Amino acid sequence: MSSDVSSPPQPxxxxxxxxxxxxxxHAVVRQGLRLFIEMQNDMEVAGEGSNGxxxxxxxxxxxxxxxxxxxxxxxxxxxxxxxxxxxxxxxARILILTSFGEDDKVFPAIRAGAQGYLLKDIQPRDxxxxxxETHQGKAQLHPDIARRxxxxxxxxxxxxxxxxxxxxxxxxxxxxRERDVLDLIARGLTNREIAEKMVISExxxxxxxxxxxxxxxxxxxxRAAIWALKHGLGAED
Numbered sequence: 001m002s003s004d005v006s007s008p009p010q011p012x013x014x015x016x017x018x019x020x021x022x023x024x025x026h027a028v029v030r031q032g033l034r035l036f037i038e039m040q041n042d043m044e045v046a047g048e049g050s051n052g053x054x055x056x057x058x059x060x061x062x063x064x065x066x067x068x069x070x071x072x073x074x075x076x077x078x079x080x081x082x083x084x085x086x087x088x089x090x091x092a093r094i095l096i097l098t099s100f101g102e103d104d105k106v107f108p109a110i111r112a113g114a115q116g117y118l119l120k121d122i123q124p125r126d127x128x129x130x131x132x133e134t135h136q137g138k139a140q141l142h143p144d145i146a147r148r149x150x151x152x153x154x155x156x157x158x159x160x161x162x163x164x165x166x167x168x169x170x171x172x173x174x175x176x177r178e179r180d181v182l183d184l185i186a187r188g189l190t191n192r193e194i195a196e197k198m199v200i201s202e203x204x205x206x207x208x209x210x211x212x213x214x215x216x217x218x219x220x221x222x223r224a225a226i227w228a229l230k231h232g233l234g235a236e237d
Contacts, residue, residue: 018135019046021064023055023081024097025073029120033068036124043131052076052084059085059092066134069114071098071105079105082112095134097127101199102177106145116140119199144199171231173215179233181208185221186228 020037022030022045030048037043046064049055051073059067067085071078082094095116096109109117115134118127119142130140171179177198184194191209195202209221218224 015042017042017044018066018131019044019062019064020131021046021049021055021058021062021067023049023051023058023067023073023078024070025050026070029070037128037131040128043128050074052078052081055081056084056088060088063089065093066131067092067094068097068131069094071096071100071109078114079108079112082109082114086113093134093137095130095140097122099201100204101142101145117145118142119145142199144196170216174212178208178212178215181205182212182224182228183233185209186225186233188225 020043022033022037024030024033027050030050034045034048037045046062047058049058053076055067055069055076055078058064069078069081073081078096078098082096085092085094094114095118096114097118097120098105099120101119106117115137116130116139118130118140122130122142134140171182174182180198181194184197189197191202191205195205198205209224213220213224216224216227218227
């Protein structure tokens with residue numbers, strides 16, 4: 001999270017505070033969230049958990065106003081925790097806060113009933129405002145996540161792919177995400193730009209690049225870009 005600690009105007013301290021449950025398997029993340037939330041006049045931390053099972057127990061016992069929930073955690077992840085929390089309390093307001101923006105993470109969380117889905121690169125002032133609006137019953141989506149959902153609803157694929165049978169044999173060895181990364185490498189995008197376009201972390205991009213280079217038997221991304229262009233990738237939509 002950013003070191004920016006400014007925030008929008010806050011309600012008078014005489015109003016009842018929004019009680020927030022923090023659930024994240026990284027203690028340092030919880031500590032940072034706690035410090036910033038408790039700087040707000042209208043919020044307080046109701047409790048902390050480190051996995052989905054603890055989220056279930058704490059949500060049932062503490063009855064927080066908003067549950068700030070990580071997605072990938074040991075024992076039980078955020079999607080299943082969301083589903084089970086809402087089974088016990090359909091009015092619970094769950095806000096996913098994660099580093100992962102891939103479709104296979106976003107859509108299950110939304111289908112499970114999460115009221116919002118934010119990425120951890122969000123500015124702190126925007127996060128606390130999102131907590132306030134979640135408490136008011138308003139859906140909260142990171143701008144990139146909103147665009148992906150709109151694309152899915154419209155029925156258009158963000159990256160058009162040929163049918164699997166039409167792909168060269170080497171490309172069929174790559175996963176869909178690895179092909180997406182290779183396509184963007186061929187367009188000249190850096191790892192950071194690819195991460196932003198695909199709404200994933202730069203570390204995840206590096207992993208995809210390493211995997212695809214290994215599968216294609218190529219030494220570096222320059223050779224990967226040349227190979228991709230020769231095989232029809234890298235064309236602008």
